[in-house]
Amino acid sequence: MDGLRSAVLRVSRRMRAHRNLYEKNEEAVKQHLLGEIFQALGWDWNNPEEVRPEERTEDGRADYALILNGSVFAFVEAKNLGVNILKNEGPLRQLGRYCFNAGVRYGILTNGAVWIVIKAFEEGSRLSDRVLLKVNLEAEPLERSVLKLSFLSKDGITGIERRSSLLKALELSFSSLKKEGYPEEILVGYLTANSSNLLPIDEISETDTPKAAYVYENGWKLLPLQEQSIRGVLLAVLMYMERRASEPERSEIRRAYEHLRALNLPPAKAFEILKTLEEEEKLRISVEL
Numbered sequence: 001m002d003g004l005r006s007a008v009l010r011v012s013r014r015m016r017a018h019r020n021l022y023e024k025n026e027e028a029v030k031q032h033l034l035g036e037i038f039q040a041l042g043w044d045w046n047n048p049e050e051v052r053p054e055e056r057t058e059d060g061r062a063d064y065a066l067i068l069n070g071s072v073f074a075f076v077e078a079k080n081l082g083v084n085i086l087k088n089e090g091p092l093r094q095l096g097r098y099c100f101n102a103g104v105r106y107g108i109l110t111n112g113a114v115w116i117v118i119k120a121f122e123e124g125s126r127l128s129d130r131v132l133l134k135v136n137l138e139a140e141p142l143e144r145s146v147l148k149l150s151f152l153s154k155d156g157i158t159g160i161e162r163r164s165s166l167l168k169a170l171e172l173s174f175s176s177l178k179k180e181g182y183p184e185e186i187l188v189g190y191l192t193a194n195s196s197n198l199l200p201i202d203e204i205s206e207t208d209t210p211k212a213a214y215v216y217e218n219g220w221k222l223l224p225l226q227e228q229s230i231r232g233v234l235l236a237v238l239m240y241m242e243r244r245a246s247e248p249e250r251s252e253i254r255r256a257y258e259h260l261r262a263l264n265l266p267p268a269k270a271f272e273i274l275k276t277l278e279e280e281e282k283l284r285i286s287v288e289l
Contacts, residue, residue, distance in 0.1 A: 001146060001150060001218075003040045004037075004040040004041060004146055004149060004150055004153075005142065005146045006040070007036050007037055007039070007040035008037070008040075008137060008142065008145055008146055008149065009142070010036060011032075011033050011036050011037060011112065011137065012137055012138070014032055014033065015033070015081065015112060015113060015137075015138070018032075019081065022080060022081040022112055023080055023081045023082035024080060024082060025080060026078060026079060026080040028080075029078055029079070029080055029081060029111065029112045030063065030078050033112035034064075034076070034078055034110065034112065037149065038051070038152075041149065041150070041152050041153040041154060042153050042154035042155055043066065043154050049067060050066070050067050050154070051064055051065070051066060051067065052064065052065045052067060052072075055072065055075065055102075057075075057097075057098045057101050057102045058101040058102070059094075059097045059098055059101045060094070060097075060098065062075035062076065062077055062095070062098045062102075063075075063076055063077050063078045064076035064078075065104075066108075066157070068154075068157070068158070072102065072104050073104070073105070073106065073157065073158075074104065074105070074106035074107060074108055074157070075095060075098050075099055075102070075104050075106075075107050075108070076107075076108045076109075076110070077091060077094065077095040077098070077107065077108070077109050077110075078110055078111070078112075079091055079109070079110070079111045080111060081111050081112050081113060082111075083111050085109055085110070085111050085114050085116060086114055086116075086134075086136075089127070091109055092107075092109050092116060092118065092127060093127065095107040095108075095109050095118065096118060096120055096121075096127060096130075099118075099120030099121070100120055100121050104120060105119065105120055105121075106118065106119060106120060106132075106157075106160065107120050108152065112137075113136065113137045113138045114134070114135065114136050114137075114138075115133070115134070115135040115136075115137075115148075115149065115152075116131060116133070116134050116135075117131070117132045117133040117134075117151075117152070117160065117164070118130050118131055118132060119132055119161065132160060132161060132164040133148055133151060133160070133164050134148075135148045135149055147167075148167070151163045151164060174187060192216070192219075192220070198214060198220070198286045198287070198288050199286055199287060199288075199289065200284070200285070200286050201271075201274050201275055201278060201285050201286070201287070202275070204287055204289065206230060206267040206268050206271050207267070208230070208287070208289055209228055209229065209289070210225065210228055210229070210230065210232065210233050210287040210288065210289060211228060211287075211288045211289060212225060212287065212288040213225055213232070213233040213236045213237065213285065213286075213287050213288075214285070214286045214287070214288070215237065215240055215283055215284065215285055215286075216283075216284035216285075216286075220286065221240075223236040223237065223239070223240055224236060229267065229270075230267040230270040230271050230274070231260075231265045231267065231270040233270070233274060233285070233287055234260065234265075234270045234273055234274050234277075235257060235260065235261055237274065237277060237283070237285060238253055238256060238257040238260070239257065241253050241277075241281065241283075242254055242257065260273075
């Protein structure tokens, strides 16, 4: 996911810096923007066994065909950034015809910034009913864009319908519960909690004896404790920070760690330092009692 996140950031910067180019030049969109994203999604953009450009159909040529197990899994149709594919249904209908005539189940339409994924055919449904996913790199938070684009990865694209349905259900439930008056932080805490005994730093006391410490990093990550105490939690967090830091910050954290380990640090002071680290380093720390 980190590689895709970096690719989305690079593509977004290019669009901001060279917008006039991408609004007029579809080929530049294909080479500079699409290739970057699909490579990050695990597709070998220059391998005709995975990606074939200018794939012929009875209704014209699709810009690209994504190949899985020797068969076309999805067509990709690219437009320049000046084409508003959210309001203009023409390109999406064109893509739908390519897919229908070739018996290809999925289609991906993009202008580099906006990505729309459709299920090409389903009896008794309208085109708008068959939209599985919409991504807007310029209007959405980065985390949402990256998550949704990850559904198009080479390893995960076969589950695109199931995952898009699950995401829509999550968004609907989350929004509905917020309207019922539940604060967002409570709902996020509910979704990310993994233990009934896991408590944030603010909810423990200086006299508690932690059994384990955790820090949130794409899920709760267990930190090894040298001692079952508040000081032990602090030392474990410093070791975690040291592993993530680059020089010279790593050396500074190591010195702080060695200094605090040599002290007979009172629980109240260790507790105070932990809360400061949470605030200043934007960490989420919890303990199991």
